[in-house]
Amino acid sequence: xxxxxxxxxxxxxxxxxxxxxxxxxxxxxxxxxxxxxxxxxxxxxxxxxxxxxxxxxxxxxxxxxxxxxxxxxxxxxxxxxxxxxxxxxxxxxxxxxxxxxxxxxxxxxxxxxxxxxxxxxxxxxxxxxxxxxxxxxxxxxxxxxxxxxxxxxxxxxxxxxxxxxxxxxxxxxxxxxxxxxxxxxxxxxxxxxxxxxxxxxxxx
Amino acid sequence: xxxxxxxxxxxxxxxxxxxxxxxxxxxxxxxxxxxxxxxxxxxxxxxxxxxxxxxxxxxxxxxxxxxxxxxxxxxxxxxxxxxxxxxxxxxxxxxxxxxxxxxxxxxxxxxxxxxxxxxxxxxxxxxxxxxxxxxxxxxxxxxxxxxxxxxxxxxxxxxxxxxxxxxxxxxxxxxxxxxxxxxxxxxxxxxxxxxxxxxxxxxx
Numbered sequence: 219x220x221x222x223x224x225x226x227x228x229x230x231x232x233x234x235x236x237x238x239x240x241x242x243x244x245x246x247x248x249x250x251x252x253x254x255x256x257x258x259x260x261x262x263x264x265x266x267x268x269x270x271x272x273x274x275x276x277x278x279x280x281x282x283x284x285x286x287x288x289x290x291x292x293x294x295x296x297x298x299x300x301x302x303x304x305x306x307x308x309x310x311x312x313x314x315x316x317x318x319x320x321x322x323x324x325x326x327x328x329x330x331x332x333x334x335x336x337x338x339x340x341x342x343x344x345x346x347x348x349x350x351x352x353x354x355x356x357x358x359x360x361x362x363x364x365x366x367x368x369x370x371x372x373x374x375x376x377x378x379x380x381x382x383x384x385x386x387x388x389x390x391x392x393x394x395x396x397x398x399x400x401x402x403x404x405x406x407x408x409x410x411x412x413x414x415x416x417x418x419x420x421x422x
Numbered sequence: 423x424x425x426x427x428x429x430x431x432x433x434x435x436x437x438x439x440x441x442x443x444x445x446x447x448x449x450x451x452x453x454x455x456x457x458x459x460x461x462x463x464x465x466x467x468x469x470x471x472x473x474x475x476x477x478x479x480x481x482x483x484x485x486x487x488x489x490x491x492x493x494x495x496x497x498x499x500x501x502x503x504x505x506x507x508x509x510x511x512x513x514x515x516x517x518x519x520x521x522x523x524x525x526x527x528x529x530x531x532x533x534x535x536x537x538x539x540x541x542x543x544x545x546x547x548x549x550x551x552x553x554x555x556x557x558x559x560x561x562x563x564x565x566x567x568x569x570x571x572x573x574x575x576x577x578x579x580x581x582x583x584x585x586x587x588x589x590x591x592x593x594x595x596x597x598x599x600x601x602x603x604x605x606x607x608x609x610x611x612x613x614x615x616x617x618x619x620x621x622x623x624x625x626x
Contacts, residue, residue, distance in 0.1 A: 219515055238450070
């Protein structure tokens with residue numbers, strides 16, 4: 219691709235460096251930016267620069283934050299006795315949008331993945347153990363993706379936490395709500411049988 | 423979606439304003455930017471700001487340009503007698519990458535589209551007629567997409583140019599190279615029959 223202008227060439231090269239954006243998409247985005255008002259392009263540009271410059275990480279749970287402690291950790295209405303351990307910030311956003319969890323989070327920053335060379339020492343494991351030890355945590359919930367990395371990480375943390383006599387659980391694996399049983403894969407179905415939910419007596 | 427930090431919220435909102443980028447993709451892009459070095463995020467941000475600030479339009483062909491006249495218009499090796507009329511800059515890049523065209527371009531900035539309220543007065547038609555009149559153009563090639571808007575624009579410009587006694591042509595419509603005949607739609611196939619290319623005698 220040859221560009222008629224240096225400015226557009228640089229913008230396309232930079233945009234094409236983002237994940238999932240090829241050169242044709244980058245060109246489409248650049249042409250869209252050209253059609254906007256100058257203030258709008260500046261807002262976008264500054265938002266990207268400020269993002270990297272201003273974002274901090276919460277010193278307690280490792281979530282993104284504007285200050286030393288994030289909004290969730292400083293919220294007095296959250297239950298400090300329940301700790302939900304997740305892979306990254308996207309999982310916190312997903313769980314928060316359910317409005318079902320009122321405890322605190324701890325972000326590992328990844329999952330144990332020997333194939334990609336990610337071991338426990340590269341994750342925020344020590345700080346999690348410290349929190350369980352020192353902050354009076356009574357229950358730890360593992361909320362990882364349902365794959366080998368998630369299960370490996372759960373198993374590793376389970377062993378590490380065993381001496382601390384804390385209650386542990388994993389989010390349920392089962393048939394997703396709204397899915398037809400016949401289209402559910404056999405591993406999910408097997409797990410949903412093993413972890414079946416007891417139902418009470420109705421109409422007694 | 424609730425964000426733990428203002429900086430990431432702003433970045434996601436801005437990125438999600440780009441065409442084809444939803445909020446989940448915007449979040450993925452923002453997390454990618456967070457993992458980069460600060461210089462890289464600054465390069466991307468400044469490229470976007472500079473794009474809108476520094477890009478000019480060629481006063482002759484309306485292509486994007488760093489100066490008053492674009493690289494193609496100022497290139498002394500281009501043939502000024504052939505003018506290729508296209509919809510927008512993307513088409514120039516596509517045609518240039520064929521290395522088959524050595525003439526000049528004229529960018530209309532759109533195609534006539536009554537349904538969307540785009541009439542000839544909103545396009546760079548007058549300046550094109552001026553160029554054909556004053557610059558000694560001998561042939562005008564219409565290189566538009568093969569749809570109703572492209573055909574309408576061709577027809578309109580054909581009528582406008584008729585008094586100027588200039589040679590006119592449209593890029594060929596036909597079976598795309600590498601495509602099986604059986605999968606080609608009937609309109610394309612009909613056009614490729616009507617505009618069949620004469621072949622010379624071989625082996626005389």
